[in-house]
Amino acid sequence: MSTSQPDDHEPDNHPIVLLTGASGYVGGRLLSLLEQQPIQLRCLARTPDKLRPQVKESTQIVQGDVLDTASLDNALKGVHTAYYLVHLMSDSSDFEEQDRQAAKNFADAASKAGVQRIIYLGGLGDDNDPKLSPHLRSRHEVGQILNSSGIDTVEFRAGMVIGAGSLSYKLLKSLTDRLPVMICPRWLTTATQPIAVDDVLAYLLAARQLPPGRDRIFEIGGTEIVTYADLIREYAHQKGLRRLLIFVPVLTPYLSGLWLAVVTPATYAIGRHLIEGLKNPTVVQDKRAGKVFAIHPMGVKEALQRAIATATE
Ligand SMILES: NC(=O)c1ccc[n+]([C@@H]2O[C@H](COP(=O)([O-])OP(=O)(O)OC[C@H]3O[C@@H](n4cnc5c(N)ncnc54)[C@H](OP(=O)(O)O)[C@@H]3O)[C@@H](O)[C@H]2O)c1
Numbered sequence: 001m002s003t004s005q006p007d008d009h010e011p012d013n014h015p016i017v018l019l020t021g022a023s024g025y026v027g028g029r030l031l032s033l034l035e036q037q038p039i040q041l042r043c044l045a046r047t048p049d050k051l052r053p054q055v056k057e058s059t060q061i062v063q064g065d066v067l068d069t070a071s072l073d074n075a076l077k078g079v080h081t082a083y084y085l086v087h088l089m090s091d092s093s094d095f096e097e098q099d100r101q102a103a104k105n106f107a108d109a110a111s112k113a114g115v116q117r118i119i120y121l122g123g124l125g126d127d128n129d130p131k132l133s134p135h136l137r138s139r140h141e142v143g144q145i146l147n148s149s150g151i152d153t154v155e156f157r158a159g160m161v162i163g164a165g166s167l168s169y170k171l172l173k174s175l176t177d178r179l180p181v182m183i184c185p186r187w188l189t190t191a192t193q194p195i196a197v198d199d200v201l202a203y204l205l206a207a208r209q210l211p212p213g214r215d216r217i218f219e220i221g222g223t224e225i226v227t228y229a230d231l232i233r234e235y236a237h238q239k240g241l242r243r244l245l246i247f248v249p250v251l252t253p254y255l256s257g258l259w260l261a262v263v264t265p266a267t268y269a270i271g272r273h274l275i276e277g278l279k280n281p282t283v284v285q286d287k288r289a290g291k292v293f294a295i296h297p298m299g300v301k302e303a304l305q306r307a308i309a310t311a312t313e
Pocket of ligand 1: 020021022023024025026027045046047064065066067084085086087088121122123124139158159160161162166167168169
């Protein structure tokens, strides 16, 4: 396993695939699947030592940060396909500007390095909705910036990803496990089309095999349109919990964020950004993914069964 100087030519002639976000939830799950492919996998990591125990000996880890252009030049050298699974929103108050800068840096460096394809996972949400949350707007803008590099960019847009370890699933789990009676804000009735993490991973893997193309955005979701309250009820049902949901008309995003910060492991900042996005419907409008990919996503029940069955903290 090399840690800093990637080679231009891999001895076995396998294409070099760069994975960013490998220490994150989706990237971490994709990592082990990519390691089974006939590729030379390279991961970009801000803290390589943290990632090293998770990767195979043959996987390269390159120290880098999407806000540091020099590190991207190094990481993208010789790369054929790059996965962009970076998420900067965590605790930053100006996450939109940071996300924008990071995407620009990545697009420029990828273009300079001659990368053939970028695969990006962003968020669902209607571009024409004037009330689209800053979080979802920023996810879409990142896709536009990557695409504007001129590189064949495949963007997936997903709503909540159901899988043990996903932040949104952890919020759902924490709230439902801890609160027998929930005072619920209205956004719990927003329509959403969650997707199981296994299905997201199937799309991300399949995107590598697509024929060349341009300007491709695929909206992806599970088989059902539900509300967040439905998800709480289904999760509670599967765990054998009796839960009472009481809806109140006024619970501002600010108060909802504080509410989450008190009862869930997520920080207040992450909770608030996510909550702002939960007001927006996240439903698949464009069904092209169903025609292009031979993937048949599962429904909420099975997705939750799988997440619950996966042991976590
Ligand atoms: N999880 C979901 O429910 C969900 C739903 C829909 C869409 N998505 C999309 O899927 C993508 C991945 O989400 P996720 O949930 O897997 O995110 P995550 O668990 O929060 O992981 C984020 C990753 O980004 C990396 N990162 C952050 N700042 C960085 C920087 N400056 N330079 C390089 N790497 C940096 C983190 O690395 P460090 O370890 O260095 O912090 C981490 O590996 C995002 O685009 C998100 O919008 C996720």
